[in-house]
Amino acid sequence: MNVQRLRLISQFVFFVLLTYGGLFAIDLGSRMPTFSCAFVPDNGGSCFLIGFQHMLSRPLPEFLGEQGIRLLKSLGIVALWAVVINKAWCGWICPFGLMQDLLTRLRNLVFIDMSRFGWVTRKRYKSVKYILLALLILIPLGIGNGVPGLSRDWTAPFCQMCPARPLMPLFRGDFSEFHIDFSSWPGLALTTIAVILVGLLFTSAFVKRRFLCSYCPMLAVLSLFDKVGFLSLNKDGQKCTRCGNCSRACPMEIREIEEEKTLSNLVTQDCILCLKCIDACPENQALEARFLGMPIYTASAEGFLKRQNVDLLRLKRKKKR
Amino acid sequence: MKAEDKKPSRRERLAKKIKTNLSMTVRELFEQIDEDRSRPKAMAYFDSIFKNFTGGGENVVQVPEGQKVIGTYCVFVPEELVYAAGAHPVRLCAGTYESSEVGEEYLPDVACPMVKSEMGLETMPILDFYQKCDLVALPGSCHWKLKMAEMLEERKPVHVLDVPRIKERENSRQYWLEEVKNFKAAVEKTTGTRITRKTLKGAIRTVQAAQVEVHRFFELRKAIPAPILGRDALAVMNAYFYDDVSRWAAALAELNDELEQRIAEGVHVAPASSARILLTGSPMVFPNWKVPMIIEDLGGVLVADEFCTSQRYLSDMVAMDEGTLNDMMMAIAERYVLPCSCPMFSNTLERRDKLLQLIEEAQVEGVIYHILKGCHPYDIELKMMEKLMQDKGIPMLKIETDYSPQDVEQLRTRIEAFQETLRGRRRVQ
Ligand code: SF4
Ligand code: SF4
Ligand code: SF4
Ligand code: SF4
Numbered sequence: 164m165n166v167q168r169l170r171l172i173s174q175f176v177f178f179v180l181l182t183y184g185g186l187f188a189i190d191l192g193s194r195m196p197t198f199s200c201a202f203v204p205d206n207g208g209s210c211f212l213i214g215f216q217h218m219l220s221r222p223l224p225e226f227l228g229e230q231g232i233r234l235l236k237s238l239g240i241v242a243l244w245a246v247v248i249n250k251a252w253c254g255w256i257c258p259f260g261l262m263q264d265l266l267t268r269l270r271n272l273v274f275i276d277m278s279r280f281g282w283v284t285r286k287r288y289k290s291v292k293y294i295l296l297a298l299l300i301l302i303p304l305g306i307g308n309g310v311p312g313l314s315r316d317w318t319a320p321f322c323q324m325c326p327a328r329p330l331m332p333l334f335r336g337d338f339s340e341f342h343i344d345f346s347s348w349p350g351l352a353l354t355t356i357a358v359i360l361v362g363l364l365f366t367s368a369f370v371k372r373r374f375l376c377s378y379c380p381m382l383a384v385l386s387l388f389d390k391v392g393f394l395s396l397n398k399d400g401q402k403c404t405r406c407g408n409c410s411r412a413c414p415m416e417i418r419e420i421e422e423e424k425t426l427s428n429l430v431t432q433d434c435i436l437c438l439k440c441i442d443a444c445p446e447n448q449a450l451e452a453r454f455l456g457m458p459i460y461t462a463s464a465e466g467f468l469k470r471q472n473v474d475l476l477r478l479k480r481k482k483k484r
Numbered sequence: 485m486k487a488e489d490k491k492p493s494r495r496e497r498l499a500k501k502i503k504t505n506l507s508m509t510v511r512e513l514f515e516q517i518d519e520d521r522s523r524p525k526a527m528a529y530f531d532s533i534f535k536n537f538t539g540g541g542e543n544v545v546q547v548p549e550g551q552k553v554i555g556t557y558c559v560f561v562p563e564e565l566v567y568a569a570g571a572h573p574v575r576l577c578a579g580t581y582e583s584s585e586v587g588e589e590y591l592p593d594v595a596c597p598m599v600k601s602e603m604g605l606e607t608m609p610i611l612d613f614y615q616k617c618d619l620v621a622l623p624g625s626c627h628w629k630l631k632m633a634e635m636l637e638e639r640k641p642v643h644v645l646d647v648p649r650i651k652e653r654e655n656s657r658q659y660w661l662e663e664v665k666n667f668k669a670a671v672e673k674t675t676g677t678r679i680t681r682k683t684l685k686g687a688i689r690t691v692q693a694a695q696v697e698v699h700r701f702f703e704l705r706k707a708i709p710a711p712i713l714g715r716d717a718l719a720v721m722n723a724y725f726y727d728d729v730s731r732w733a734a735a736l737a738e739l740n741d742e743l744e745q746r747i748a749e750g751v752h753v754a755p756a757s758s759a760r761i762l763l764t765g766s767p768m769v770f771p772n773w774k775v776p777m778i779i780e781d782l783g784g785v786l787v788a789d790e791f792c793t794s795q796r797y798l799s800d801m802v803a804m805d806e807g808t809l810n811d812m813m814m815a816i817a818e819r820y821v822l823p824c825s826c827p828m829f830s831n832t833l834e835r836r837d838k839l840l841q842l843i844e845e846a847q848v849e850g851v852i853y854h855i856l857k858g859c860h861p862y863d864i865e866l867k868m869m870e871k872l873m874q875d876k877g878i879p880m881l882k883i884e885t886d887y888s889p890q891d892v893e894q895l896r897t898r899i900e901a902f903q904e905t906l907r908g909r910r911r912v913q
Contacts, residue, residue: 274681276810282654401837402825405651406804411818422652424833443803464699464801471692471804 174261194240200331219303249392253435266368296380296441323353372414400424411439507538526739567687575725596858628879692731712797715776724898754785761904765854773878827861842881
């Protein structure tokens with residue numbers, strides 16, 4: 164089976180599970196490292212960032228006691244989730260990823276060209292997600308410790324600006340989050356950003372693939388577990404011809420996947436484990452996805468040609484009819 | 485009309501003489517090849533293409549009336565663009581010794597025999613299809629070729645492609661993409677046909693379909709004991725220079741089926757005891773099959789090669805992703821340059837890994853490094869490759885030669901000694 168189709172199915176299944184799961188008494192907890200938004204009523208499992216920010220907005224000494232243990236416990240669950248399937252959270256589960264991928268498919272259907280970042284620009288943008296992550300940690304801490312200028316309105320500042328908050332509840336017919344908050348200045352600024360980001364989600368997909376993901380702080384969190392995740396993306400440098408097919412196909416425009424000749428584990432900072440690079444690789448065993456060291460998907464010339472010719476076969480069948 | 489006008493000029497007489505000599509060379513070569521009774525039957529199709537080199541080569545390139553023919557030199561010309569415009573690409577890299585003499589009028593003595601041969605064929609009516617080209621696409625891969633482009637410009641429409649020498653930079657990739665777009669425009673102008681998303685996609689699919697057989701072929705070639713001789717493998721790939729891609733692929737499919745059957749039945753062309761050799765270095769084009777003929781006559785078997793006229797030519801594949809015209813153009817541009825192991829590039833990384841991989845996969849025992857006198861790119865890399873083979877413990881023989889038959893005996897002695905070494909090593913192990 165075509166891996167990209169499988170991936171789409173997985174994204175769909177998780178979208179339904181996470182967005183509507185509550186209706187069927189499914190609950191995967193609220194410590195998930197993915198943008199299944201906690202603002203969705205009766206969700207089947209939700210994003211850990213909101214709870215994380217709330218937990219952080221406490222006076223520092225409290226973290227030495229029970230609060231610290233609570234925080235560690237919660238982060239432990241997140242880490243566990245992350246270690247087991249690594250970045251597949253982004254490539255195979257995140258509803259936000261699904262939406263961007265669907266829009267990309269739509270763009271492909273109408274043959275609109277995408278654009279790519281310049282190499283230097285791409286590198287520079289990598290730091291944005293860490294800046295967001297730092298703010299996401301520092302602002303709640305600041306609030307909890309009475310840093311002047313930070314109002315209580317900011318408690319979960321990232322949620323205020325997160326595009327998932329206005330968007331995801333819509334799938335449950337809940338429009339209450341789709342608004343701009345005029346009650347305070349910070350509220351106004353952050354909620355405006357959120358709505359703009361929703362707009363960007365829909366427009367950017369017609370220009371770039373996975374545009375929002377390149378800034379996502381969740382990716383920054385997940386990438387802490389890149390090299391220890393059970394799921395890994397591996398490369399055999401000698402078999403690689405550096406043909407560039409992989410990095411061209413990569414929605415995150417990762418260069419290392421093509422350039423690297425010596426490293427074996429190639430789950431890089433921005434990799435979302437979509438495995439499109441393996442689809443595009445024409446060299447036998449040059450790239451391989453493994454779970455706990457066991458190969459699950461390997462690049463091959465034969466497989467490459469099969470994947471490339473899928474619609475050729477379809478054409479032939481059409482002609483016969 | 486005066487009587488003198490009808491008398492052929494000196495050049496015409498020379499052309500006629502060269503044609504006769506070439507025809508003789510071809511006939512003699514095939515007399516020798518045909519003696520080998522163990523060849524796969526499906527080789528007959530490929531033989532027929534080369535047998536047409538006699539008497540002016542009118543039937544080497546067979547295209548329907550009115551179809552444009554675009555000549556190409558080197559592996560850097562994106563053939564998909566030619567197919568997409570409905571034209572027929574013919575690779576003009578030449579191996580005829582007979583025409584070198586004429587080429588020498590234009591080039592210094594130390595020039596590579598291949599460009600000499602080509603200049604001869606380009607400037608004198610010896611082989612029909614050199615005169616038939618509506619456009620000649622010439623990548624400036626080495627300096628001989630680059631200057632050849634200029635010399636040809638006054639005779640026929642020539643399009644030069646400037647291949648960047650450093651592959652790893654963003655700016656050189658953008659530059660090359662622009663070069664490929666320029667070539668697209670040149671093809672469109674020559675053919676009067678616009679290349680569209682649909683035609684380009686069709687062309688990519690056509691070539692990919694042929695590559696299915698190419699990859700199968702190289703896999704089968706590696707079998708132990710060898711089901712096909714290396715010189716026949718070179719011939720198969722060389723035939724693609726002139727043939728229609730789909731017709732050629734169909735013939736190759738037939739050959740592959742036969743090879744599969746041979747392997748199943750244990751039929752082979754060289755016993756398991758034959759030394760397994762890999763050829764690399766300057767390209768070899770028909771009828772310059774001097775070296776492979778000697779190697780295999782002496783009992784060795786060529787199980788892989790790294791020639792731009794053979795295994796390097798069609799191995800790499802265009803990866804279509806989003807299917808827009810730009811996406812395909814980028815994919816095509818990158819396929820022709822990035823994975824290429826040609827020594828014209830600034831580093832030898834791709835070549836090293838390719839060689840080691842071939843050696844491993846085809847269980848190669850020794851490497852023969854072929855240098856055409858005057859072919860600088862391959863000559864320059866020799867020492868580095870020698871060092872690499874030394875480090876890996878693979879014996880390597882360097883052969884420096886040209887198209888003349890004079891050194892055959894001397895080559896035979898050296899190659900025989902080399903094969904003896906390889907056999908000796910096997911005994912020790
Ligand atoms: S608003 Fe964003 S960060 Fe907050 S819970 Fe929802 S998805 Fe997570
Ligand atoms: S990087 Fe993209 S896929 Fe991953 S969590 Fe963020 S929005 Fe979702
Ligand atoms: S597609 Fe495969 S062979 Fe090409 S650069 Fe990537 S890993 Fe290497
Ligand atoms: S490197 Fe491969 S798996 Fe990772 S994001 Fe790029 S294409 Fe997907």
